[in-house]
Amino acid sequence: MAPRGPAAPLRAAKLLPPLLLLLLLPPCGRCPAARGCPPACICTSDLLSCSRRALRAVPLALPPGATSLDLSHNALAQLRDRWLAALPRLEALHAGHNHIQELSPHAFHNASRLRYLDLSSNHLRAVETHYFDALLSLEELLLYNNRIKRVDENAFARLSGLRKVYLSWNNLTTFPFRSVQGLGNYSLRTLDLSSNSLSSIPVQELAALPENIRNGLYLHNNPIRCSCQLYVMLQRWKRRGFSSVKDFFEEHTCKVSDDVPRSLIKFLKYNDMFENCSVESEEAPPVPFPVLVGQPLLLTCNTSLPPAATYMWISPHHEPIKHPGNSNRSVELYRNGSLRIAAAKPWHSGVYVGLAMNSPHNASRLCEVNVTVHYPKPDGETFSTGLTTLLGCIVSLLLVLIYLYLTPCRCLSCCKKPAPLSPPQECSAQSSILSTTPPATDAPNRKVSANKHVVFLEPVSETQNGKIRLALGEDFPDVKHPKVLQLKSDSESISSVFSDTPIVS
Template identity: 35%
Template sequence: MRPTASQLLGKTSVRGNRWNRATAALMLSLCLGFPPSVAMCPPYCLCASDIISCSGRNLSVLPSDLPSYATRLDLSHNALTALPVDWTSRPFDWLATLVLSRNSISQIEVNAFTMTPYLIHLDISSNQLTVLNSSIFSGLKELKELLLFGNQISKIRPGAFSDLYSLKRLYLSGNRLNAFPLGLYWEPGGPLNLTFLDLSNNMLSKVPVQSLLSLPMQGRIYLQGNPLVCDCALLALVEYWMWKQYHPLIVFRGEYPCRDNSGPECSQQVVSDKPVEEQIYQVHPGKWLSVPCPGLTFPTQEVFWVTPKTVLNSSTDDPSARLIVSPNGTLEIQEALMEDSGVYVCVAARGRHFGPHESPEVNVVVGNQSTASTSGLRHRNGAEHFNTAFTTLASCVVSIILVLLYLYLTPCRCQENRGRGSRGCGGRAFVLCADPREVESGQRQSNGKRVAFLEPQLEDSDIDGPKTTAIHLGHVTTEGILKNGSRTVGQTLTDATLMV
């Protein structure tokens, strides 16, 4: 039988009125809702609410008696050498941040993070990792930020980043990588939303230019501080990124090669003197179309075409392909289809920077220019046209209803106060009614009522005293009348039947 709170409170020590420390700790853990077995803080750690810090304690073995209710666990600045699969005996269902930086970790076993499935931030920087094995981060499906900079990583095995579906920021700078980790983007189970990749200060000599051109530009890739070889492909990429104002290149421009026209001479007289302007090419379906690379007059060693679907290279030779790049950099579209319409970009080493009004883009239209577009563009324009037409129609209907309500349902109250001045007509609006004698006799004029917007004049505060004329109707023209059946513009209101 479990003791009740009153029984626990009733227990005292031999001195009569002081609680036992174990009883006090038990009561505190019960009040906080934590089991007694996981609520104790190790004596070599500092626990503050849900934050546990065991940093700088010279620990060589991971503590196994850590409270599992922590949301942040800091084990940095210790002497840890490995992260085994059984480093903890209980799952950390609340742990969001795990800091293991500034240790000597050289090995992480597979499934070592199965006890921390809800990690969002993992810091393993400044350790001694050399290889990232397959499934080393398995189970971390909610991880968004992974810090691995400052290690000695020279190889990343396939599947090392599997299960990292939510990863957005990956820091791999300051390692020994000599190959670009393309598996991050195309391996199954890898990061699908990676928007930040830091590969600076590694040992990369070449980068896959064609693959980098196919990646979305909103994903930032930092390559500064690598011994990159400045060839025509890299020069073309650097010029293209400069034209796109790619943030990693703009910020660290001085740490990239191929700068300040110091690149190789890819060809003679490559650049045209004419400004590079965006052009439009039109072709009928089923026909062939040749699109020259803007700004190139002679062949160059490396030309890339970024099409709406893929990236083509002049060095690849595929006779079965329908879109090819000839050796002189011209794009050949064979048997053009409607879905070939779109914007094409020619990426080549021109040895120059683009002006503010220059563009290496061309617009290809298959079919009639007024109707040909990609399927997505057609759907989007159709939806926009429908929304615009519907909004215009709704606005017109509402406007007509409001005008009719105002003109035909506004009460005419001037005749009710005919003998008592103009108070019955309101402050700023004067309702001009038909002749009262005709109203009494049941005869209403066909032209209805008329409304004029006039500025009111001050009335005498004495109710029984003589009233001054509120508005001189002799100076009012029909330009201020919203509805008047037969009067012409500029005619004054002098008819006695229009006066109140």
């Protein structure tokens, strides 16, 4: 009989099936990894989901390691002060489809790392200044499908990293466009104000906004009063390919009469009423400013400067230049708003935007200057490419003519070039050509047989007009053994005349 001892239960546990062991383990809610997870929520390593749980208040115990919290589709009416202190790593908060009407002054304190905030489909009536001023890292803000009638001018003043704001499907009648002027110089790319109750648009303020905001400024489906200024502005945006007009071209409406509430027309699609509105005068492009490398550069705005306290420039790399200077004095901003660059470099090229700062977070555009930094042309470059090419062609042609017609003719014995099939030509480039036909200077009516003997004069003592004259055998009756070449008749093959084999005399 086996002895019983402390090791017996362990041996018995090894014999239990694995499923039975799982049943004997403590519940997962008591595990150390799941401590702090609310009973109505689902927790993972860094995600916390409490969606669709009919919650009327945010659970008190929250796991501190969560980076994403989902409270959507509940019955939350408010968010208590500093409730996010328990989630120091939170980056995304989903609180849409609740009953939140307003936010307490400190609802989002202790959430400096929050980048994504969804408060859509709630009952918010306004966007106050204190709502989001503590969210310094916020990038996306979803406020669509609420009951918002008013947005404070400084509601987004401290959100320098804000990229996207969605305010569609609310009850906005006006919007402080000037408040987002500075945001566009940093990161703002989307501002959705579509499907509201905007009755008028400050066209001049919208034209002063940076291009990146105008590209993402959605104004369609609003009862804006029809005007030529509005029509011309949107047509210009369409020509420049702005997504805000191109993607929703047919949804842009305007109200023909204020007395008739439903007198809305799709004025960009049916533009017969605006035929007299001129859209030929495009917005003035940035002023060109060419400068050589190494030269000093001074940028000024030719417009009348407003009585502003300070000025600022935005570099082509979207960097603010608002200090009087730097350590090496390479870039200096004067008190009158002028910007001086001590020595221009190629990376200084681009569009500079001059701003007047009326307040720390409120700026108005003064001008844009397009700087082009280039290297000087070499001094020796006096001919254009076309003239140089023409001169090269003329010189080449002269060289060919010299080669063909001005090469001196030498003795025929040194030239072994074959004779052509055509009639004899004048001595030109290489050698004289033997032919059965005598020169034209001899008797014109003289007949020569096919077997006529031709003699070389050694040396040629007689020339005619600078040309070598061939003497016939009959012209030298006293010569006993002249050097005679027997030319083949026409019936024989003429190829031997052109061969390199020496001719037997």
